[in-house]
Every structure is written in C-alpha cells, then in structure tokens.
Amino acid sequence: MSAPLYLALLHHPVRNRDGQIVTSSVTNMDIHDIARSARTFGVTRYFVTHPIPGLRALCERVVWHWQEGYGARHNPSRREAMGLVRVEPDLDHVIAQVEQEAGRMPRLVATSARPRGRPTVSFRDLREALDSGDEAILLLLGTGHGLAEEILDRCDQLLEPLQGLDQYNHLSVRSAAAILLDRLRSRDRS
Numbered sequence: 001m002s003a004p005l006y007l008a009l010l011h012h013p014v015r016n017r018d019g020q021i022v023t024s025s026v027t028n029m030d031i032h033d034i035a036r037s038a039r040t041f042g043v044t045r046y047f048v049t050h051p052i053p054g055l056r057a058l059c060e061r062v063v064w065h066w067q068e069g070y071g072a073r074h075n076p077s078r079r080e081a082m083g084l085v086r087v088e089p090d091l092d093h094v095i096a097q098v099e100q101e102a103g104r105m106p107r108l109v110a111t112s113a114r115p116r117g118r119p120t121v122s123f124r125d126l127r128e129a130l131d132s133g134d135e136a137i138l139l140l141l142g143t144g145h146g147l148a149e150e151i152l153d154r155c156d157q158l159l160e161p162l163q164g165l166d167q168y169n170h171l172s173v174r175s176a177a178a179i180l181l182d183r184l185r186s187r188d189r190s
C-alpha cells in the first residue's frame, strides 16, 4: 500500500515580486481545481492555509457551497473532491493534523520553480518513497511568488522543479499541482 500523501497550499509566509515576505490573497480556483487533482491522484487531505480569519471564513464558505450548498447538487464530482479540503491557519496546524491522522510526523517536501541553492529530491526517489509506504509525506505549494525561505528551512527536502524544454517554468500553482501529482502518483509509469 502506498504512503499517505498530503498537500498544503500556503498563503503565508510567501514572497512578493520584490522578494519581501507577504500574505497573499485567496484564489477560488486554487481551492477546487487542486481539490480535483488531489482526489484524482489519491491525496489523503488537501489543506488550504491562511492566517487571516476572514479569509479562512471565505475558504470555508467556498467549501460549504460545494459540499452542502447549491453546488453539491449541481456538481457531485466536485463535491466529492471538496471533501478533501481542510482550512487551517498555518503550517504548524497542518503538521499537527497530519500527525494526528497519520500517526507520525510527515516528511515535509517543498515545491518551487527554482532549486534555490538547496539539495533536491527527484521525482523518482519521492515516488519510490510513496510506493514503499513507510512514511507520510506532506507536499507544500506556494502562492504569490513562492514559499518563503523560512518555510524551506523547515522542510526536509525540496522537490526538483518541473522543467520543460527551456528555462521558462513558472506555472500557476494549479497547473503545477496537477503535474506534480501526475508524476508522483499516476498509474502510467512510462
């Protein structure tokens, strides 16, 4: 049996275009598009974190709409995917939740479009770790201009960046999440 894989989308602390540490706003599509990818690729839970209570309430409202409100009747497959979403204030709360659910501290793996001078884990090695089922893995996704260094410092590893044919690789977080999950969890191993 493969290891439990958790996802977390962080809105703080992230960098802005000038490299300053900021809190980014919430994007509706990030909640349900990533939830669909998470459901498709067997993610155990998808955490959306935001430090501002009003924006957490907004996220909860979006989840409620697709879980219980009109959206649930309108689109049952989205309802199923949204069942994976949990809204938390920050990474500490996410780790505590995962520890409680998985019964162990997860391996923290950050994602970024750039290696940022840090040792990286390859898709192959992370996939093998998932396949071996030995440990829970928590994959962190950034917003704004990416995760702050203080988050990377807390991570056990940085996943190798997705790269196309040339140097440009700045994907939306939704696209990055779908591709990352496909590479880590798809049935097609070619």
Ligand SMILES: C[S@@+](CC[C@H](N)C(=O)[O-])C[C@H]1O[C@@H](n2cnc3c(N)ncnc32)[C@H](O)[C@@H]1O
Residues within 6 Å of the ligand: 111, 112, 113, 114, 140, 141, 142, 143, 144, 145, 146, 147, 160, 161, 162, 163, 169, 170, 171, 172, 173, 174, 176, 177
């Ligand atoms: C920097 S944010 C950009 C947020 C932006 N507002 C958007 O369009 O979604 C994108 C996040 O997606 C992931 N990401 C983007 N491009 C990536 C790549 N080439 N390799 C790995 N992860 C990537 C990282 O988690 C990164 O923090």
